[in-house]
Amino acid sequence: MEGSVIKIVGIPDHVTMTWLMMAVVLTFAYILGKNLKKFPDRVQVIFESLTSFIVYTLEDAMGSYGRKFFPLIAGLAVFILVGNLMGLIPGLAQPTANLNTTLALAIISFLVYNYEGIKKHGFINYFKHFAGPIPWMAPLMFPIEVVSHLSRILSLSFRLFGNMFGDEMVVMVLLMLVPFLVPVAGEFIVFANSFLQTFIFCILTVVYIATAIEEHEEEHVGY
Amino acid sequence: MGKLKDYIERTSYMMVGVQFALAIFIGLAIGYWLDKQFHTFPWLTIFWFFIGLAAGFKNVYRELKKISK
Numbered sequence: 476m477e478g479s480v481i482k483i484v485g486i487p488d489h490v491t492m493t494w495l496m497m498a499v500v501l502t503f504a505y506i507l508g509k510n511l512k513k514f515p516d517r518v519q520v521i522f523e524s525l526t527s528f529i530v531y532t533l534e535d536a537m538g539s540y541g542r543k544f545f546p547l548i549a550g551l552a553v554f555i556l557v558g559n560l561m562g563l564i565p566g567l568a569q570p571t572a573n574l575n576t577t578l579a580l581a582i583i584s585f586l587v588y589n590y591e592g593i594k595k596h597g598f599i600n601y602f603k604h605f606a607g608p609i610p611w612m613a614p615l616m617f618p619i620e621v622v623s624h625l626s627r628i629l630s631l632s633f634r635l636f637g638n639m640f641g642d643e644m645v646v647m648v649l650l651m652l653v654p655f656l657v658p659v660a661g662e663f664i665v666f667a668n669s670f671l672q673t674f675i676f677c678i679l680t681v682v683y684i685a686t687a688i689e690e691h692e693e694e695h696v697g698y
Numbered sequence: 699m700g701k702l703k704d705y706i707e708r709t710s711y712m713m714v715g716v717q718f719a720l721a722i723f724i725g726l727a728i729g730y731w732l733d734k735q736f737h738t739f740p741w742l743t744i745f746w747f748f749i750g751l752a753a754g755f756k757n758v759y760r761e762l763k764k765i766s767k
Contacts, residue, residue: 615749615752618746618749619749619752619753619756620753620756622721622724622725622728622749622750622753623717623721623753623754623756623757625724626717626720626721626724626753626754626757627713627717629720629723629724630713630716630717630720633716633720634716675712679713
């Protein structure tokens with residue numbers, strides 16, 4: 476976080492870190508994809524279990540329709556997880572400890588779930604749901620609903636950014652105070668929190684997509 | 699895999715607290731911006747503050763309904 480080793484003049488740190496991460500992950504994925512075995516070795520088992528976990532989660536939330544979102548969710552998961560874990564390597568910075576990166580991720584998830592909702596229910600019906608059940612209250616309910624949807628973007632991006640930035644901060648402060656052995660505890664928090672935040676971000680994206688798709692039926696039951 | 703589905707649903711309840719605060723701030727931001735456009739300082743800010751508050755409550759209500767179902 477203190478600044479990465481690799482610096483390109485005029486381009487902020489988190490962007491160069493994202494590029495580095497993309498290069499590493501894409502190369503790794505290419506090599507792994509070329510050498511798939513019928514009886515998987517250790518590396519392949521890890522990635523196969525990750526893949527099947529995401530598929531099971533999606534199918535649990537949305538049925539067989541959920542399989543369509545596998546590339547999106549897996550992409551988010553790998554991006555966030557590798558981005559978070561990069562902070563553990565000395566000399567590298569976390570791209571996710573910058574609000575711009577996390578905001579971009581949250582906007583992707585926001586656009587996807589709205590697009591899916593509109594595609595499923597039709598443009599008019601989806602926004603009719605925003606207006607609520609009572610016609611004369613619609614002008615009041617519409618802004619309320621819009622604000623509550625906008626708050627989803629912010630809470631997604633701020634949670635990831637705040638957690639990663641704060642964790643790195645803790646490590647930095649510990650390094651300043653006691654530069655021997657104690658920062659390991661801080662690094663462990665970074666390590667554990669990386670997985671947790673990745674999980675939360677992906678699960679919430681799944682939940683949002685699922686509710687955007689179902690929302691209509693739920694309304695008929697509710698009122 | 700039924701357990702996992704419960705878990706997924708419960709995860710979304712973690713959002714409620716943060717969203718409640720953020721909804722108010724978003725409402726305030728929209729109101730403040732509109733006030734700057736129309737030069738009517740306190741009124742739209744106050745109005746959108748209450749819209750944000752209502753949005754926060756609506757989030758809580760929606761989650762509560764999901765729990766009690």
